[in-house]
Amino acid sequence: MSDGGVYSEKLSYFSRMLRREGLSVGPQETADACEILTHVGLEDRESVKTALRTVYAKSREEQLTFDRVFDGFFISEEAMREQAKRQMEKEQQMAEARQEAREDLQGTGFSEQQKELYAAMSAEQRQRLRDIKKKFDKDLGRNNPGLYGNFIHSVFARAMLEQQMLMENAGADVAELDPELGLLYRDIGQFKDVEIPKAIHIIQDISRKINGELTAKRKNKAHSGKLDFRRTIRKGLETGGSLYRLKYRRKRQRKKHLVLLCDVSGSMMQFSEFALRFIQSLNQASDSSRVFLFSESVTEADAFSLQNMDLFRQFVRDQNIYGKGTDLGTALSHLCTAKPAPLGAATTLLILSDTKTIDQPRAIAALQEAKRQAGKVIWLNPIPESKWGYIRSVQVFSNVCTMVSCSTLHDLAQACKRLADS
Amino acid sequence: MELTELKQELDQANYIYDDTLATTLYVALKLGRPLLIEGAAGVGKTEVAKVMAAALDRELVRMQCYEGLDESKALYEWNYQKQLLSIQVNMSSEDKDALTKSLFSDEYLLERPLLKSIRSRRPVVLLIDEIDKADEEFEAFLLELLSDMQVSIPEVGTIRANTVPFVVLTSNRARPLSEALRRRCAYLYIEYPDVEKELAILRAKLPHVDDRLCHQVALAVAKLRSSEAILKKPSIAESLDWAAALDALGIRELTPDALRQTAGFVLKNAEDLNVFDQEQEEDHACSCGHHDHHCGGHHHV
Known part of the structure; x- marks a missing residue:
């Protein structure tokens, strides 16, 4: 390694990222990672990944998280630029969507979290909701404004709930990568017959x-405090009759x-x-x-x-x-x-x-x-x-x-x- | 030992491995960390320790864990009978303090695997097998040994390791291990081998068996493992047994009949065998257009 300090700093930052993703990473792991890289070298990406995975990830679940973070962290310069560009575009789109959400949901009583969900919807979906609102807007203030208001509110709330479910399901994919863990973390109601x-x-x-x-x-x-003579004498036979260890009666457990x-x-x-x-x-x-x-x-x-x-x-x-x-x-x-x-x-x-x-x-x-x-x-x-x-x-x-x-x-x-x- | 040397040693031990496994072993060895290996039953976790003992030319000290395992079975025990005899014999001795002191000396200490592995003059490979079957208390007790390579015996004091063993812990994930134990170990997860690796293992372990048959066995086992309906997936040892059994029966090709006759070598419970039979029947009824007896010899695994 030409400049050990740079790599230590990068590894320390990588450790922080892993910690943020829920891995229990301490200074010992970072020190181990530094040490092992001096032996393994940095020529082969896969070797580096395996060596660091061995040091940082301490379970199958953590290995999956580690792979994801590693692939996002150690990328080539070109890929990094491409990723930054994509990220910028995405953030710009998101900022516009948030602005739209603020305008569309003004005075509706939805929370900030729900507005975020609205912003995360596709442009077509948001347009569809706007159309519904527009269609019923003219009826507001007529015969029963409360009824129309509630109706619009429930349509929006339902769309947001669906969006949340969609986002959570996307997150659940990680667990599904591992067939052993998949079933543990999936909705029971959605098991297929073959999986039962x-x-x-x-x-x-x-x-x-x-x-x-x-x-x-x-x-x-803890024992009940009463001596169990039978077990004590039996145990004592092993030591030539000396009552070396006393045995006590167990507490009776009451189940529900x-x-x-x-x-x-x-x-x-x-x-x-x-x-x-x-x-x-x-x-x-x-x-x-x-x-x-x-x-x-x-x-x-x-x-x-x-x-x-x-x-x-x-x-x-x-x-x-x-x-x-x-x-x-x-x-x-x-x-x-x-x-x-x-x-x-x-x-x-x-x-x-x-x-x-x-x-x-x-x-x-x-x-x-x-x-x-x-x-x-x-x-x-x-x-x-x-x-x-x-x-x-x-x-x-x-x-x-x-x-x-x-x-x-x-x-x-x-x-x-x-x-x-x- | 460098990575290339380790690979050479593994080759010499006739062990089939991939780069991930070799690098992980190398990392654990270089950092002097215990290696925790998890994976389904029969993927070769224990074999890693055996092979490392051969590769490093060390003695293998094995400790099989089970529910109720305690210090007296794992670390040390005083030889009570011998101590009592000694008391009887030396009853008339003047120096009572010396007698008491001598009772807690090496002469009366029965070494169990853990103590044996750290007191050995030559470094050993210590295999702590199926740690998930031991109680949580035992796991906590292991922490001192794994982190500081020392153990405490109340009557003697702290015993430091003469040599540092290469420790391999295996777990079938029957229960989650504590965070503290995991943190002290390098971690390896072994999955079932793919067809190529399985074939390489069959070739290495059973060189006398026909290559075509080995290939068919590897394919069949991979298919059984990928089936959702099979509960107990066949292990590597079972595929080796299966190939050896087919060879011993003089079977050169894995036909549907041969499959049915020898399925017991690879599937070990009634539900799985029923599923297997059903799948076989469905295959014969539809895929080739012929019924079982007129099937022309091609197989349906």
Whole structure:
């Protein structure tokens, strides 16, 4: 290397970029990178990339991020100029789009973040929205200005939500580069049939892991303080009868009673299947569980029907609750009034639903009553948290009980682990 | 050792590698960092440690991790029986302090793999296999060894490494490893080999097997691995077994019948075998226009 200082500075800047992308990079890694480059040299780009990747990236996920940052950072001069030119054009276009967004959305009450989404839309899409607004503008102030205003607002809000989903899906591509990670981070509702066995396999793997962790944690928790004579004497035999290590009785662990209320109407079916499978396989999470399925009516599922997905689907069809609408109020009222009572102080009620229901006020009242009867109520929602702001029903229900977003297997695993751990 | 020398050594050990693997090994070796290798089961993670031991001409010290593994199995244990016998024999000794001191000396220390690897006079390759199966507590215990190359034994004090071992940790990603452990290691992720690399491995390990058969096996295995429906993807060891079994049965071409008869060597669970049978039936029914028996010998992998 002709000028070590320049390279150290560049590497230090590269380290900062990696840190900004979420990699845990410290001074040690930068020092290692400097050292290894003196051995590997800078002649071969691929060797440099591999050597730096070995030093900086400490997991498969980090390797993917590293590759992206490296390819953007270490580029030829010509490519850099080209990229800068493209970036400038892009920024200019974005500035114009932001200006348009400010003008178009003046006085509409949309937040700055929503204006950014509007600016990120294609020119055609923005023009389409402007046309709609123009068409209805002349009607504003006539018979019912509030109604037209709300209509325009909802059209714009929907377009922005779609834009946000589009942008988030583009971001999810990184996870999909790795087939092993892909399924973990994808929306459960969008799994193809062929991917379901693989997803089940992943669930089994994760639940085995969580069960193992929980067992180990419980095993290592403090003992009860009472001496276990039998085990102490047995252990003592190894050291010729000297009671070298005392053994204590373990603390008795009390597990939870779970009551699961699963929405099996239309779009919720696939999510409920996966979530149920997950929770059922966590034998360390609860002592006993009862499962209720609902759409317009509610029914209790037996253990046999939950054995596998085919039996589950058949059961849902037989009970005549498949493909119906959703009535959460009725389902919760049933739980509150059924005899013997499914809910009690030692019960955790898990609701698996996307919050869409008929007669929302009745559902809220029933949820409040269920919360009063059960020890804890947790809502697993398959809608990603970033979209909750757009959906009124989510906001209303999340005010009453704890709501956790579980749109992917990864989220679901995290939620189940927290549930079992708490 | 320079990169070219390492490559030569790997060649001599008859190991098939690509530039990424060789560079990563070189980086870990040069920086004196432990190497953490992750990847699906059967991609050759453990083999890397074995090959490095051969390439560096060092002894391989292996520690297999499992749930419940603790210091007494991994690092050291006092030989209690021998200590008790010594107490009985020297009961009448005047100098009690000397007796107590002697009880915690090398004579009564049972070395386990970790201690053995750092007390060795000649540097060794230490393989800590399937670290993801060990408990988190054990992982935390490893940190001192991996970062400072020393271990603490309460009765003896801190033992520093006589020689620095080349440490290889492998993980199947059954559970996420701690950030602290990862930070102390150089990292390598091994994917399943592509057809060319698999073929090169088959040729290197089974030189007596017909090249055409090796090629067909490599293709078939690649297809099985790419299938979403197959849950347990075939490992490199399984493709080697498969090729060897076909050769032992005198099969020179991977026909549909041969595939069906020997699928058990490469697919190891009932669900995968069912999927495989279904795919075979679908292939025969549509792709060639002939039924199984009149298929003219071409294969459908």
